[in-house]
Structures are given as C-alpha cells and as structure tokens.
Amino acid sequence: MAQQSSSSVKPIAMLKDELDIVIPTIRNLDFLEMWRPFFEQYHLIIVQDGDPSKTIKVPQGFDYELYNRNDINRILGAKASCISFQDSGCRCFGFLVSKKKYIYTIDDDCFVAKDPSGKEINAVEQHIKNLLSPSTPHYFNTLYDPYRDGADFTRGNPFGMNQGDFTQGAKTVVSHGLWLNFPDYDALTQLVKPHARNSRQIIIHRDNKFSFPISLFVYRYVDAVMTIPKGTLFSMCGMNLAFDRELIGPAMYFGLMGDGQPITGYDDMWAGWCMKVICDHMGWGVKTGLPYIDHKKASNQIENLKKKLDGIFWQEEAVPFFQSVTLPKECTSVKQCYLELAKLVKEKLGKVDPYFVKLADGMVTWTEAWDELNTPKGN
Numbered sequence: 001m002a003q004q005s006s007s008s009v010k011p012i013a014m015l016k017d018e019l020d021i022v023i024p025t026i027r028n029l030d031f032l033e034m035w036r037p038f039f040e041q042y043h044l045i046i047v048q049d050g051d052p053s054k055t056i057k058v059p060q061g062f063d064y065e066l067y068n069r070n071d072i073n074r075i076l077g078a079k080a081s082c083i084s085f086q087d088s089g090c091r092c093f094g095f096l097v098s099k100k101k102y103i104y105t106i107d108d109d110c111f112v113a114k115d116p117s118g119k120e121i122n123a124v125e126q127h128i129k130n131l132l133s134p135s136t137p138h139y140f141n142t143l144y145d146p147y148r149d150g151a152d153f154t155r156g157n158p159f160g161m162n163q164g165d166f167t168q169g170a171k172t173v174v175s176h177g178l179w180l181n182f183p184d185y186d187a188l189t190q191l192v193k194p195h196a197r198n199s200r201q202i203i204i205h206r207d208n209k210f211s212f213p214i215s216l217f218v219y220r221y222v223d224a225v226m227t228i229p230k231g232t233l234f235s236m237c238g239m240n241l242a243f244d245r246e247l248i249g250p251a252m253y254f255g256l257m258g259d260g261q262p263i264t265g266y267d268d269m270w271a272g273w274c275m276k277v278i279c280d281h282m283g284w285g286v287k288t289g290l291p292y293i294d295h296k297k298a299s300n301q302i303e304n305l306k307k308k309l310d311g312i313f314w315q316e317e318a319v320p321f322f323q324s325v326t327l328p329k330e331c332t333s334v335k336q337c338y339l340e341l342a343k344l345v346k347e348k349l350g351k352v353d354p355y356f357v358k359l360a361d362g363m364v365t366w367t368e369a370w371d372e373l374n375t376p377k378g379n
Contacts, residue, residue, distance in 0.1 A: 013041035019102040022094035045094040082365040087258025089267030107239035126291035127242035134169025135285020176288040177240035225289035236272025256362035
C-alpha cells in the first residue's frame with residue numbers, strides 16, 4: 001500500500017506554471033500518493049523505461065503526460081538513439097519535451113522526508129528557494145548560504161568580484177538535494193556497508209551477542225545549503241534535483257547508458273561533471289544540501305555492481321579529465337560549451353575506451369534533438 005502523507009493543509013505551490021516534475025519509472029506510481037500535497041498542483045512528465053507494452057498506473061488527480069520508448073522513437077526518430085534505455089538516464093527525454101523554465105526530477109523510490117521536528121519537507125519549495133537565491137561560487141562562505149534568512153557573509157568576503165559584487169552573487173542554475181535513509185553510495189560501498197543509513201537522529205544498533213555496533217547511521221540531517229566552489233567537481237545524483245531548464249538545460253544530458261552499453265548508473269554523474277564545468281565557465285552557481293527526501297532504494301546491490309563495474313574504473317580517468325578541462329572564451333553559450341566538451345571527450349577519453357567515442361556522439365545528437373524540440377518555429 002502506498003504511504004500516505006499526514007499533511008492536512010495543501011501548501012501553496014510556488015511557480016506552479018513555471019516548473020515541470022520529471023519522473024523516470026518502470027513501475028506503478030503509487031509513491032505519488034505521499035507526494036500528493038506537494039505535487040498535485042504541478043504538471044508531471046513521466047518517462048516509462050523498459051517494456052513499452054506494460055501499463056503504468058498513475059493515481060487519479062495528477063496532471064501528467066506519459067511517454068514510453070515507442071513515443072521517444074516516434075518523436076525523435078533517428079535521434080532517439082541518444083536516449084538511454086533501461087537506465088534512469090531516460091529521464092532527460094522529459095527535459096527535452098518540457099516547455100517550462102524549471103525542472104524538478106525525482107525517482108520513484110523516493111518519499112517525503114521529515115525534518116528533526118517531525119515536519120514533512122516540501123522538497124519542491126526548497127529547491128525553488130535555492131534556485132531563486134544567488135550562489136557564491138567564487139568565494140566560499142563558511143556560514144554556508146549567506147542568502148538564507150538569518151545568515152550573512154563572513155568577514156574577508158571581497159566587496160568586488162569579476163562576476164559582480166558579492167551582495168548580488170552569481171545566478172543559481174542547479175539545486176542538488178540530499179537523502180535520508182539509504183545514502184547514495186557506489187555499489188562496492190553498498191556491499192561493504194549494507195546497514196549504513198542516513199537519519200534525522202543518531203541511532204546505533206548493537207548485536208545481541210557482541211557489545212560493539214554492527215550498524216551506524218552514517219550522518220544526521222544537516223540544516224544547510226552551500227554553494228559548490230568554482231573548480232570543484234561533485235557527484236550529482238538525479239533522484240532529488242532541480243535546475244533552470246532555460247539556462248542550463250542543453251547541458252543536462254544524462255549520458256548514453258543502460259541497454260546495449262557497457263555501463264549504467266553513471267548517467268546523472270556524467271551530467272553533473274559536464275554541467276559543473278560549463279557553470280564554472282559561464283559564472284553560474286550550483287547549490288547542494290536541503291531539501292532532503294527519504295530514499296527507500298528499490299535497486300539490487302549485486303546487480304548494481306555488475307552494471308557499474310566499468311564505471312568504477314573509468315571514473316579514475318573521467319574525473320581528472322573534467323578537472324583539467326578549460327573551455328575557450330569563444331564558447332559563450334551552453335550549447336557551444338557542450339559541443340566543445342563532446343569534442344574533448346572523443347579526443348581524450350576515447351583513448352580510454354571506444355565507448356567514450358559513442359558517448360561523445362550521443363552528446364552531439366542530444367544537442368541536435370534539443371534544438372529540434374526547443375527552437376521556436378520560424379527561427
């Protein structure tokens with residue numbers, strides 16, 4: 001049975017006409033019942049992965065459109081080859097067809113979390129607040145986000161910076177949320193720490209036979225939002241993520257992975273590495289921290305390891321590559337930056353494995369599909 005929300009008062013939906021919620025799924029969307037108070041005033045774009053003949057049931061009362069693989073092939077034609085199959089990266093098709101300014105994307109094994117006081121967290125509202133407030137990528141503020149109520153800049157913050165004075169900050173284009181319950185570990189760490197959880201409280205389980213802890217909840221809920229500094233990469237997770245589609249959308253391609261590819265499960269991190277390099281170049285900010293969701297984790301650890309094994313080795317080459325990338329000044333748009341990255345991926349990472357040549361081609365095809373679906377007619 002689906003979890004029910006205890007909220008009795010429907011919250012006011014911020015930017016309800018300017019934001020789409022994108023959900024990739026292979027199962028019935030009963031989880032939406034718990035999200036009903038927070039989602040039902042927004043438009044949902046559901047991307048069905050797997051067998052297109054399977055019927056996906058969506059609870060009544062939601063405004064949504066649902067696309068399966070047949071729809072993707074019909075709409076994109078030959079360009080459908082850039083959309084992953086049997087991988088959560090299929091969600092980026094929803095980014096393509098959306099016409100809204102903002103996107104919030106969430107996985108179907110994620111539920112409403114509660115803060116330490118027991119209050120349910122409105123994840124969409126917090127993401128919007130993050131996106132509508134500036135970032136500080138050029139100087140790290142040790143009091144986290146100086147734009148939150150009650151916060152401020154620490155001493156030493158320069159009054160004048162290349163991207164405008166610090167009181168104005170930089171445009172925030174990505175808000176990366178976190179998770180309670182199952183942490184976002186790689187497959188190897190999941191196997192080594194099968195009992196690890198994130199919690200609102202510190203809880204230690206003890207074995208009946210021994211006196212030492214056998215399971216420690218990894219960390220507590222942290223009431224903080226911070227800007228990821230310029231020049232710093234991070235592991236972006238797509239299961240609780242919001243972004244400014246109009247500005248950074250062309251770079252939010254979740255890679256070519258899954259069915260027919262030697263790797264899966266790195267789709268969101270690939271998008272994050274590409275996006276962060278481009279944001280650094282464009283002078284935009286990326287925030288991480290609040291809001292939390294409750295991650296129940298539906299995937300299997302052993303299967304995850306099989307699918308992600310190549311990525312564990314390849315990330316040792318990919319991360320230094322992205323750390324060393326410098327985009328030319330001539331790249332003044334996200335599309336130009338992304339095509340330059342695709343060229344560099346083919347040149348540099350193509351030497352690691354032929355897969356990266358195919359991935360680079362997918363990146364180019366993605367930009368072509370973006371242009372096809374998002375260029376106003378007559379232009």
